Amino acid sequence: MPVERNATNWCGWGWAASRYDFHGRRDAFLGWLGGRLGVDVGAVHTPPVDPDSIQLPGIRLSDADLADLATAAGGPDALQRDARSRLMHAMGRSLPDLLRLRRGQVSCAPDAVVLPGDAGAVAAVLRLCRERDWAVVPFGGGSSVVGGVEACDPRGRPVVCLDVTRMDRLVSLDPQDRTATFQAGVYGPDLEAALGARGFMLGHYPQSFEFSTLGGWIAARSSGQQSNQYGDIADLLVSCRVVTPQGELRTWNGPVSAAGPDLDMVIAGSEGTLGVIVDATVRIHPKPATYQIKAVLFPDFARGTAALSMIVGAGLRMSYLRLSDEVETATYLKMGGGGRAKELGLSALGVFGFKDQRCVALVGAEGDPRDVEHDMLAALAICRKHGGLSLGGSPARNWHRDRYLHPYMRDDLLDAGIAVETHETAVPWSRVQAVRDEVRQALNDALAAQGRKVHVMAHLSHSYPTGTCIYFILMYAVDPDDPMAQWRPIKASICDAVARHGGTISHHHGVGLDHKPWLVREKGELGLRLLRALRREVDPSSILNPGKLVD
């Protein structure tokens, strides 16, 4: 069952009916956060506008155009032109998206939404759009946080949103080859359920898991919370089928090939600019027989970082490996994430040298019981060598239980005038501390220039032998006069700091509109030319997701 979009929050995260509960300690947390930011959080109430009051841009397609489009997509049911559907497909779920939606500032919306049911219908839609020179924005769960699905065209052409979520079937599963082929519009839970019924799993759990699709994961080069064990989506991708304006591309379906450049690695990260991913073959894994997950407290971030580096460097098979810095650790405890009792327990640890710099890590393994036992013992021994103290499984299980709930916090805090922004990068291990500190400093400076304070948390979310992903979460009081004008220099300050240190502009969120100005720092001019050459070859009139990734 695809997600029913009308049951989701039109201007925020996830299900319309869900909220983050702060473990019953919302007021206490908001008071604490307000103190950090120097604002009276309780005095502000900035709810979103009534969505029915929003004036969308007019539809630029004629009734005849729309009829042709419906026919191409598979019939009248495969086209939506109502205001609510257009609004739900107008943009993604980044902070600037939320800031604009909540205020009813929707300057771009698709002229129509099509929902093709198979690859043939996708090809027919692309053919029509190419003939008529309409832009096409491929759209899965619509959970992009980088402006990756914004229904706009820099050239001002009509925009058709191509929603792939009706293509959500399991096509085939081969237990011997440990691969499964799905249509690309399948959402995370449906994909895992289909595999689970056969005793398998994919093991890809991005925070957007419930509201994002296989095709979106590939297009944006997503990573899941258990990527240490199962790999990022680029590792899980075996083969894909992509409909382009110049015909269909099917990449080779097999383990490893030396026959020229790897076209799967060209499609992964192409963000809808090279075609519409219609199906994909992915590696699957037998469901693990057992798992262990433990929280470990480190005296400081540097020692926790060193432990993670050693664990992945030793080739230990970890399914969870995550380290919060001292600010995130303190914040998490304030939010009640660790439980009241645990907070008190941790406070007492001060006497053992675990003071304000303490950092909590999650360390987990899953699979064969003997392998799990062996690797967890080895990993915890490394943690101990770096001053880590096991807190047992309970705080880790709390985190695991809440792992898809945190994004809801954004909407609640926006009601109280607090913006929550995220940004992630990846860097070699040797640059972790410098990048973490510089981004924090850059943010302090950027907010200070506005006469405000910022609360900056960081965690290491995905680790590799050569480096790690640093994930920043920042909170600041929204400027009620012009939140977008306020946001831009904040975003730029992070991106500049990251680029200065050679970090990637994105480890797993993608480029979209928001990161595009920084892409040249990472790819170089010639690298961008290569990407443009690919784009030109399959899409000479640049109808596919125009304005995103590269021009």
Place this chain on the structure above:
Amino acid sequence: MPVERNATNWCGWGWAASRYDFHGRRDAFLGWLGGRLGVDVGAVHTPPVDPDSIQLPGIRLSDADLADLATAAGGPDALQRDARSRLMHAMGRSLPDLLRLRRGQVSCAPDAVVLPGDAGAVAAVLRLCRERDWAVVPFGGGSSVVGGVEACDPRGRPVVCLDVTRMDRLVSLDPQDRTATFQAGVYGPDLEAALGARGFMLGHYPQSFEFSTLGGWIAARSSGQQSNQYGDIADLLVSCRVVTPQGELRTWNGPVSAAGPDLDMVIAGSEGTLGVIVDATVRIHPKPATYQIKAVLFPDFARGTAALSMIVGAGLRMSYLRLSDEVETATYLKMGGGGRAKELGLSALGVFGFKDQRCVALVGAEGDPRDVEHDMLAALAICRKHGGLSLGGSPARNWHRDRYLHPYMRDDLLDAGIAVETHETAVPWSRVQAVRDEVRQALNDALAAQGRKVHVMAHLSHSYPTGTCIYFILMYAVDPDDPMAQWRPIKASICDAVARHGGTISHHHGVGLDHKPWLVREKGELGLRLLRALRREVDPSSILNPGKLVD
């Protein structure tokens, strides 16, 4: 120290002074092989011609051209125009290369060889070649077995061979990030020695290890014998710097990025058609504290294959995993590879059901002693479940000792009129038996059409959770009248059989000239268009390695 080319075999493998010794049983083996092929091997003696008698094509560059080229490359010492140097850079080391060289049939040779010492000189050479419209063939160790470095240009332009082996320094090593940057012309042994002096290793051991370079490994998407543990070169590659006719490309240097398509995976496998790789950053590994390697005998190929599939599927950390089929197992024993005593021991195993179908596997692990012990126990338990019987470490160590020597056998057998050809592919696990059987049948048919027999061995050399590499070695009596005309349908019969079953045209040898006709079966027409678009962007006049990979 780069390899001194004049100390290598001008028409065969490796050092001119080295030979395969057949463990003193050459005559017995040749007699046995002759029996299998139905020929009197002892009656044939077809040594190579005298290299000094070979008439190379004339040099098409003027003295002034050559002087300009030398200046661009860094001075008079950076240019070679003598016949021996041109001969040594004329082609690679495939069977057709050997067949032609040994008979003195060298229809293409570079007009000059340049040996630039740094990236600036490489850029200057490319600039000059672009201005004058001369073809450029990047050349490392020259060990290609697919026609990847043939000094020819389909358009008939002069050809400059760009030998990168003077660029062979370790640029930097970061122990914390577990990466090292080398100039791309470094040979395997020099690279491992430089890392070894710091306690590290790369872990990439293709059979060509002694005679191939880092840049060549990347350009051809090479795999090493311990890739199960350390990854293929594409996995080991972190970043690279490529000089193209349109300027320099430096890929991002860090662990993982979602910022668009992965350009490293475009350069890996580009076979010199997108530029000259001048340096590369690779993942490195601490030298393992210990290793274990054991030979295991399976009752038949199917059960051995199933065991390998289960071992990699379970995520066990194996540094060696290799399975010979029944023909290769029998041949290896005949060649004395297992030792005479072992052969007798194995024969006795017939009474336990290990008859003609018996297949030997190598199973090894290296690293931390506790991890090695744990994973070896688990792997051997899987082997036992599939009927595997451990033969202990001695046969495995024999194989390891000889692992770089086998290619020398080709030259010795060619002297006796026997051709040794290799071909490898990768397929999902479910297709291993069918592809193995069909290739064997296709070869039997192809040779039968010539009134001959063929001896076909196969082994699984690199395994992944989703599939494996099947490596074929075939032996047949050379047609003394026209060995190339004989070879072509043999090669085609393998490639057609592999392509029919969806196997890749190459798991780790590459495409070059020899596999090019089959590439479209794997990449599709649109895939080839994407590769051509990349090529056109960096090299509009197609001067780089013309005729290879794609046109």
